[in-house]
Amino acid sequence: MLSPVDHREGPDLSRRVSPREAGADDERVTIRDVAARAGVSATTVSRVIKGDYPVAQSTRTRVLRAMRELDYVLNVHARALSGASTKMVAFVLDDVTGPSFAYVAKGVEQQATAEGRLCMVCTTHGDPARELAVVEAMREQRADAVILVGGGSLDDTYRERMSHFAHALDKAGSRLVLCGRPPLGDDVPTTVVEYDNEGGAYAMTSHLLSQGHRRIALVGASTPDDLSTTKLDRVRGFERAHESFGVPYDPDLVIPAYFGRADGYAATRRLIALGAEFTAVFAATDMVAIGVLAALREAGIRVPEDVSLAGYDDIPFAADLTPALTTVHVPTEELGRTAVRLALNREERQHVVLGTHIVVRDSVRPPGRNMVR
Amino acid sequence: MLSPVDHREGPDLSRRVSPREAGADDERVTIRDVAARAGVSATTVSRVIKGDYPVAQSTRTRVLRAMRELDYVLNVHARALSGASTKMVAFVLDDVTGPSFAYVAKGVEQQATAEGRLCMVCTTHGDPARELAVVEAMREQRADAVILVGGGSLDDTYRERMSHFAHALDKAGSRLVLCGRPPLGDDVPTTVVEYDNEGGAYAMTSHLLSQGHRRIALVGASTPDDLSTTKLDRVRGFERAHESFGVPYDPDLVIPAYFGRADGYAATRRLIALGAEFTAVFAATDMVAIGVLAALREAGIRVPEDVSLAGYDDIPFAADLTPALTTVHVPTEELGRTAVRLALNREERQHVVLGTHIVVRDSVRPPGRNMVR
DNA sequence: CATACCGTAGACACCGGTTTCTACACCTGC
DNA sequence: GCAGGTGTAGAAACCGGTGTCTACGGTATG
Known part of the structure; x- marks a missing residue:
């Protein structure tokens, strides 16, 4: 319940631009609020959070306590804006309820979590236009990787636009992953995980x-x-x-x-x-x-x-x-896991084909005499 | 393959602060690049994108062309940072491969798309601790709504921490949704969608x-x-x-x-x-x-x-x-759709119980004489 | 002819972290 | 006693959009 704005500065230039004044209880706690409470600068709080810069033990303790007391929550958008990775992978499929898709999704989610990523899911209902729109949205989100699952369209303008996205994502440091579908071409920077x-x-x-x-x-x-x-x-x-x-x-x-x-x-x-x-x-x-x-x-x-x-x-x-x-x-499941792993660890081979094998159960027997008709 | 930076501007105030100079091909196009190319200010470009402020038709055309030529992609993090909604709902469940969960997911995805939202999916594997961690992550993401699916834990400290999250999300203008699980208490601001x-x-x-x-x-x-x-x-x-x-x-x-x-x-x-x-x-x-x-x-x-x-x-x-x-x-599916709808349209009732009914097929008959054993 | 207003557009601060550059205290060594 | 290093911390610019306030040309009004 601390005032979010530091009033120490003279009244001369204060209050002038304070959109905060309206809602009385819209208290979003920022890193500077934490800093004020701990009696340090915002820089120091940032360093405590990241942990990549030496901060005196006593200072760190004070900062951590202030964070706890104010129920501080980091703002990922601010972090992403200042250059950090978004720690997000996107996952695009036809339909979540497809029984095999769900397992690919599980693999993706698993590996994404293992690599410290959050996971976005979008469905296309088999519509190539919607797929392109979704990939565009993922570019806006600056996702670390965009994983496309399921057989893609062979239409030429579709392939061309998808290649464009692949290049664009690549330039932005992201990656387009084709999962269970063939490559777009040798010169297109994609990760491809197929199965036989x-x-x-x-x-x-x-x-x-x-x-x-x-x-x-x-x-x-x-x-x-x-x-x-x-x-x-x-x-x-x-x-x-x-x-x-x-x-x-x-x-x-x-x-x-x-x-x-x-x-x-x-x-x-x-x-x-x-x-x-x-x-x-x-x-x-x-x-x-x-x-x-x-x-x-x-x-x-x-x-x-x-x-x-x-x-x-x-x-x-x-x-x-x-x-x-x-x-x-x-x-x-392995398909999903592999897709994420390869996309995030670029040193590995970027095109793999996983094996398939038959599972013999009870629905096949040698043909008897009584052939149908 | 257009040069992303317009060099028409005089050398007087340019280059002064340009961290861009280092990597030759790390070309992320910003709204200001578009503005420069179209010969307008960044403000105007922003207005063309939002469309909520009058812009002369000729100007709009020039801006749109510049955006296309530069392959401009909006940065959602910058937008979210300056106050806009993130247009994202989060969806937390035990396991994507659970056959019923997949259908709830489908409903959530459907309604989220209908309301112009993107959809994050996180799984907890039935671990209440992980669920709390995931909800915390969604707070960082500033999701519009956080939807929890499946039977929750009855543990006291768990309920207490979840109530805390509900209040925190509420204060931040977001919403905690309990889907297929009972309310946390009357004073806890949540949306509850149960079934009978x-x-x-x-x-x-x-x-x-x-x-x-x-x-x-x-x-x-x-x-x-x-x-x-x-x-x-x-x-x-x-x-x-x-x-x-x-x-x-x-x-x-x-x-x-x-x-x-x-x-x-x-x-x-x-x-x-x-x-x-x-x-x-x-x-x-x-x-x-x-x-x-x-x-x-x-x-x-x-x-x-x-x-x-x-x-x-x-x-x-x-x-x-x-x-x-x-x-x-x-x-x-209706469960998922309803969860999203109520969370985003707060004027509706925030606690509904959907009906269930039996489906009679072939696996039940009156008991015969031959009871087991 | 001066004032008012409308349509359009730019300048600038701001959102909340991160990063670079600078600063200061304290200690070591000659 | 002073130069140089080390450990710690702060000020300020920056990321890329958005909101607010101001400005300017042109027409309508008194």
Whole structure:
């Protein structure tokens, strides 16, 4: 409850400009208030806080006591303004409720905390325009790093503007991180943390083929309006595995679909209605797999007795489905941790690809006689 | 690639105080650089940005062009320092990967965006000390609102320090929001958004009782070291329903457990090993229910033929379990949205309780003859 | 013709820490 | 007894916007 303004100075130049006078109790305590109470200068208080300059023990004690008594809280904006890092990383994703995104978020948060950073989260709902706007906002915030998660757009003007941001952030001492999406180009200063999308799809398709499946439906290929790199890579792995096994695949079994539960469900119903022949379904994500499972079950098709089912992502619930879902594990948490670590420790390699591997559970079996249709 | 500094000005008063000279390419563009390029004062540029003061159209155009050419980015810290709101809300939760938390987060993010705010996320991993530290950090950030999600601690010194923060934030024009946890006291300036934990538990227990169940195991009661209010309320609903029905409940069937999948699993195995008699299990959360389900299945007990199972929270996967889980719906997204809305629009009521309701699916049936054991 | 007013724009202090440069007391050494 | 060093502390400029006060050209008014 100390007056925040020192009145020792003569009445001549005082009060003249004091916007403080209005609200009687708007008491924000500044470093100078602490200084006044401790009987030292603001400089000394600052030094006590930072601890990087010798301050006599007795002085330090007085200052600390004054801080406590006044309930002093540092103003990060003032600190940031005078050149210090903001100690903040920004994290941009499609949707917090995406089960894998949440785990990336956890990894980011974990590592950010470990490195003494706070964490901003922004969602884009898959809108590239909003993503660009959000990145711009992060430039205003002077974030230490801006982490973009999830498959990016391949649109040219989008890539160009994103490259611009990468350069701008770089010049400002910050960093653009692409997490789970491919680089923007060799000359663009970014940190890239990918995982082996194609390899996982290749491994899973190989697993299905080696179990004897010859007609595998892939649900979740690219739609004309969504050319996300994640999809492209997963489809490529699917194709490459067929080539390796010398097994041709039926293009009619490669079904474009978004990555939601409802999309898997709808696609499968359509597939069944069309009378397509298949012994296994490879869903491009576990969410899609859940939809596929529901549609199959509804049609009286048993999994895995009649049709095998594989997913992608290894979301936490994959193991709790009935049957437990065979899927591709993606190191989501590690993805987030790595993104932050690399962005803040620039001496490390700035492009890594994390491995994926298949997790065999109960939803895949060799095909029986009773092939669908 | 435009030179960020305008050199037209005479050499008379320039360069005098220019710490910029050192690093050749550390080009941060300020409002004054824009002003120089547009041939106006910094004040005018500021007015063009804010748009709350008349600026001649021709001047505005010149300024906007200069901003574009220099790739000017506003500095939010400078703005925040000179009194403006930070346009940020902070969001503090246990764990981003908790399925219900993610939905609260989504609601918070949604509403924050709608109100032109950015969103900080911090996790505490259930540690009250860390929660206090995080709230302190948010005070430093001058966030417009600090939203605490999830059952809080009942510890006295914790409550006292949290009350202190509430008062401090209030004085600073900010707001502490308790989301899904009870008020700290009448004199503490907080916004409280709860949901009817007890009512949901009451409704679900009533549902089970009305189906004829008389021996219902409650998995997920309070442990001595975790007296979270969420648990307490759910147990109370369970008890109150029994009273209403005039059915005594067996205290041995009220099992303390944490809220994880593994906890439900372990508790159920213990229950079975002990030879407890029950026809239904009410899991205190859906995650617990998943563990319970796994343990029952492992023991050869069918759900719902042999034992009925009910959950709490209505997480997105509840409908995809086999059998689809009967559970209590919690309006998580609305919880998040409401929290932000009330905190930023202070004229509304600052304490609301959202409703919960049961969602009947396939995991509950009237008890058959073959009761366990 | 002088005064008043309107629209527009600049000067300058200020927000709250940080940093550089300077200052002073005290001690050491010759 | 004085030059030089060391430990500690303060004054003032600065970071980059914003608010307030003043100023100036031009038109409307008495």
